[in-house]
Amino acid sequence: MSLLEVEGLNSYYGDSHILFDVGMRVEENEVVALLGRNGAGKSTTLKSLMGVVRPRSGSVRLGGVEMVGRKSHAVARAGMQLVHEERRIFGSLNVEENLVLAGLTAPDRWPLERVYEMFPRLKERRTSRGTDLSGGEQQMLAIGRALIRAPRIVLLDEPFEGLAPVIVHDLVQACRTLADAGQTIVLVEQNLAATLALADRVYIINNGHIAHESTAAELRAQPEILHRYLGV
Structure with missing residues (x-):
C-alpha cells in the first residue's frame, strides 16, 4: 500500500471540469513532482488532495484511509499539509x-x-x-x-516562484535535507532544474489529465517529452 493513493479524481470549479480521472501514487519517503503548463490543473490537484477543492468523484487515500469528503482541517489532522502558492x-x-x-x-x-x-x-x-x-x-x-505539525506528507505549491536564485538554492537545499531525512513531498514547481534535481518520480498533467509518469532520471533523458508537454 502506498502512503498516498489517488484514483479517478474529478474536480470542478463551478460547471468547469478541471481534473479528469486523475490518478497517482506516492510512496513513503518519496519526492514526487507534478509538472505541467500554466492552467493544466497542478494546483487544483493539490487542493483536491487537501480538501480545499471538493472532488465530485474519485478517491484520495492517505495511509489507506479515505480523505475525500473530509474538510481540509480534518485532512491536515490526518497528516497532510499544503503549503499554498x-x-x-x-x-x-x-x-x-x-x-x-x-x-x-x-x-x-x-x-x-x-x-x-x-x-x-x-x-x-x-x-x-x-x-x-x-x-x-x-x-x-x-x-x-x-513542518511543525510533523506531517506524513507535505504538498508544496510553487515554493520557488518569484524568489531570487540564492533563496531558491537555499530552499532547494532545505527540501533536499527534508527528503534525505525521509519526509514525503509532493512538489508543484515551474523551476524544472530544481524540480528534477529533487524528485524521485514525476507526473505530467496536461489539460486536467495525467499524460505521463516516469522517474526523474528517465524524464531528463527524454527531452522530447518535456518539449511536448512543457514547451521546453
Missing part, C-alpha cells in the same frame, strides 16, 4: 507566533528548534512580523508552519 502566513503575527499557532492542534509536532535548525534565518527573524519578512523568508515560514 500564496503562502498565507499571518502578517500581524511574528515568526514564532505563526509557528506556535500552527502547531497547537497537531497530534504530534516538531520542537521549534527543529524548524529553526532547518531554516536558521527564521530564528534570526523570530520576533519579526510576517509583513516585515522578505518573500523568501515568508516562504521559509510557510514551509516551517507545515
